[in-house]
Amino acid sequence: MTSPFHIKILTLFPEMFPGMAGISLSGKALEKGIWSFETIQLRDYTKDIHKTVDDTPFGGGAGMVIKPDILDKALCDHQPLGRFIYMSPRGKPLTQSLAHKLVKEPLLTILCGRYEGVDQRLLDSYEVEEISVGDYVLSGGEPAAMILLDSCIRLLPDVLGNAETHTEESFENGLLEYPHYTRPAEWIDSAGITRKVPEVLVSGHHAKVAAWRQSESEAITKVKRPDLWEKYIRSKA
Numbered sequence: 001m002t003s004p005f006h007i008k009i010l011t012l013f014p015e016m017f018p019g020m021a022g023i024s025l026s027g028k029a030l031e032k033g034i035w036s037f038e039t040i041q042l043r044d045y046t047k048d049i050h051k052t053v054d055d056t057p058f059g060g061g062a063g064m065v066i067k068p069d070i071l072d073k074a075l076c077d078h079q080p081l082g083r084f085i086y087m088s089p090r091g092k093p094l095t096q097s098l099a100h101k102l103v104k105e106p107l108l109t110i111l112c113g114r115y116e117g118v119d120q121r122l123l124d125s126y127e128v129e130e131i132s133v134g135d136y137v138l139s140g141g142e143p144a145a146m147i148l149l150d151s152c153i154r155l156l157p158d159v160l161g162n163a164e165t166h167t168e169e170s171f172e173n174g175l176l177e178y179p180h181y182t183r184p185a186e187w188i189d190s191a192g193i194t195r196k197v198p199e200v201l202v203s204g205h206h207a208k209v210a211a212w213r214q215s216e217s218e219a220i221t222k223v224k225r226p227d228l229w230e231k232y233i234r235s236k237a
C-alpha cells in the first residue's frame with residue numbers, strides 16, 4: 001500500500017484519473033502521499049484483437065453489457081481489493097456519513113461501469129457494494145467515482161488544513177449550513193441596493209453568532225430540505 005488511503009479504479013478510461021482529484025487541495029494531498037490511486041484498464045484483460053470488453057444483453061434490448069469473465073480476471077490480478085464498490089444508480093446513496101466511513105478504509109476498489117452496466121453475476125459473485133451519487137443516469141461510473149473520491153479525500157487529516165472546517169459543514173450535524181459573508185461589510189449591488197452583512201456577525205459576540213448560525217441552519221434546512229428537517233427533528237426527539 002502506498003498511502004493510508006489507497007484506491008484501485010477499474011475503468012475503460014484510466015486517462016480520466018486523477019482528473020479533478022489531481023488539482024488544488026486534493027492534488028497537493030496526492031503529491032504528499034496522503035492518498036494514492038492506481039487505475040486498472042479492463043481492456044488489458046481481453047484476449048481478442050479488438051480488445052472487446054462488452055457483449056449484447058441476453059433477453060435482447062438496447063446497449064451492451066460488460067462481460068463478467070474480463071472483470072473477474074482484472075479483479076483476480078489486483079488482490080487484495082479492500083472494500084469493493086460498484087458505482088451504480090441503483091446503489092445506496094452517497095452521503096456525508098458514508099464518506100466518513102469510506103475514508104477510514106485503507107483500501108477501496110471502485111468499479112466504474114459503462115454502457116448498460118456490468119453482468120449481474122460478477123456483482124453477485126463478489127457481493128459488491130453498490131453506491132449511487134444521485135437519482136440520475138450518467139454515461140459512466142468515472143464521474144461518480146470522482147465525486148466519491150472527492151467527498152472522501154477532503155475528510156482525510158491534513159487535506160483541508162483546519163479540522164474544524166468539517167464540523168460545521170452541511171450534513172455534518174444533520175442540517176444544511178448557515179450563510180457566509182465576507183468583506184466588504186456593506187456592498188451596493190448592480191441594482192443600487194445597499195446590502196449589509198447581518199449585524200450579529202460583526203458584533204464580536206461569539207455566543208450570539210453561534211445562536212444565529214444555528215437558527216439560520218434550521219430555517220434553511222426546513223425550507224430547502226424538508227426531508228432532512230424531518231429526520232433532524234426525529235433525531236432530537
Ligand code: SAH
Pocket residue numbers: 086087088089090111112113114115116117118131132133134135136137138139140141142144
Ligand atoms: N443501465 C443502467 C445505467 C447505466 S449507466 C441503469 O439504468 O441503471 C453506465 C454506468 O454509469 C453504470 O454502470 C454506472 O457505473 C455509472 N452510473 C450511472 N449513473 C450513476 C449514478 N447515478 N451513480 C453512480 N454511478 C452511475
